[in-house]
Amino acid sequence: MHRSVHLQRLLVWGLTGPIVALNVWLLTQLFRFFEGLVTVLVMAAILAFLLNYPVRLFQRATLSRVQAVTLVLVVTVALFVIAGVTLVPIIVDQTAQLLAKIPDWLQTSARNLQALDLWAKQHNLPLDLQGFSGRINNQIERQLEVVAKEAVGVAVGTVNGLITTILVFVLAFYMLLYGNQLWNGLINLLPPRYGIPFRESLWLNFHNFFISQILLAAFMGLALIPVFLVLQVPFALLFALLIGIAELIPLVGAALGIGVVTILLMLQNFWMGFWVAIAATILQQVRDNVLGPKMLGDFTGLNPIWIFIALLMGLQMAGFLGVIVAVPIAGTIKGTLEAVRSERLALKLKKAEEEII
Structure with missing residues (x-):
């Protein structure tokens, strides 16, 4: 009996991967067909x-x-x-x-x-x-x-x-x-057991992500403009805007934006690019270690590896827009599954208590 249950679980997990991959592929094709809409x-x-x-x-x-x-x-x-x-x-x-x-x-x-x-x-x-x-x-x-x-x-x-x-x-x-x-x-x-936690998780993740990411990106962009002007960086507004927009991408956005600007400036003047990289990195550390924890916190609870996977999937499916919404969507899925699992555990404990009584 135990062996048959084990085989059933292996069969379920074995079929889950291909089914998820097929659904992701279908979603990608649907998005490409209705991309503009x-x-x-x-x-x-x-x-x-x-x-x-x-x-x-x-x-x-x-x-x-x-x-x-x-x-x-x-x-x-x-x-x-x-x-x-x-x-x-x-x-x-x-x-x-x-x-x-x-x-x-x-x-x-x-x-x-x-x-x-x-x-x-x-x-x-x-x-x-x-x-x-x-x-x-x-x-x-x-x-x-x-x-x-x-x-x-x-x-x-x-x-x-x-x-x-x-x-x-x-x-x-x-x-x-x-x-x-x-x-x-x-x-x-949706059934209430799924609809209610999905709605709450979706609102929480999108609220925390967009509000905090937009404010933190605005901080980086606005703080870099006077720094670039003091360093006499050419195209200060354009480069500050580029780094600010890149900040909207979780985890890799800061390094991506600062890296691109640094490389472009080093083509003209190595030391200007060097000092720009130092100044931008210092502001990025202030953002991550001082402002970020207070505004963002652990709003998704996702492992960084899963965040990278979500970003890559979002990029593959919907480009830059997919990158922007990938993390809150992944956090919503995680929050919904955890809420449903907690509800199931609570029901099991309640039934166990009733049987004991």
Whole structure:
């Protein structure tokens, strides 16, 4: 009897892996087919989720739900327009200047590495920095050629992005008004033992993740701007924004953003890149060790290995958007399973106590 039960468990676990892999593959195919629609819906849902906090504050100030939603949306659109008029042209201009100067930076870097390579040969060191630099420079130049050829596509993408932004705001407006009814209806389709813990875990994970990650990313971006200006870093706003956006990615985002900026600056000036890396790393340590624990905490309880796996799966399935939502979704699954398991254990203990009585 014990052997048959053991074989049944092995069979269940053996079939679980292929079934999960098949479901993931099907979800990936569905997302690729409906990628545009899913992206707009997810972005609108995230925006509505974030805007719901100020909406609740205005509702406490005796405003109706419709009035609060309208006011918050108007203010948000106004802020986006102001940012689009002031910051976006600066970022676009700095991006164009950066792409134009990278070839000169590559030549400067090649000359510096050539001098270092000559010094290494004079001291009989087995280094081939010049050949390594040449391969990297060729790769970067090919990528720049691809970017230049896609300039028209970028212009068309800008128009499509504007249309998508309008759709996101319109959908977010309706989600703020009627989203609770739709959400409750979807949750009610699930059995109560699964629906209730799923709803609570989803709200907790998305609340802790997005609020904390956005605030921490904003801290990094805003704190780096004056530091870059003091160090006379070229394209200070663009590089600070790049690191701030990369901070939205858990675990690897900080190293990724700082690493890219450091490499780009070292092409022009090695010591400037070095000091930028030091300053950004110090701020990143303040973020991780001082601000992060107070704001984030152990909000998912996930092992770092599982977080990496979730990030890779999100990247494979949905690109950057998948990376952003992968960790809170993984935390939601974990929290739901733990809640269901705790409920089962509580029921078993209750039955055991009743049998004893």
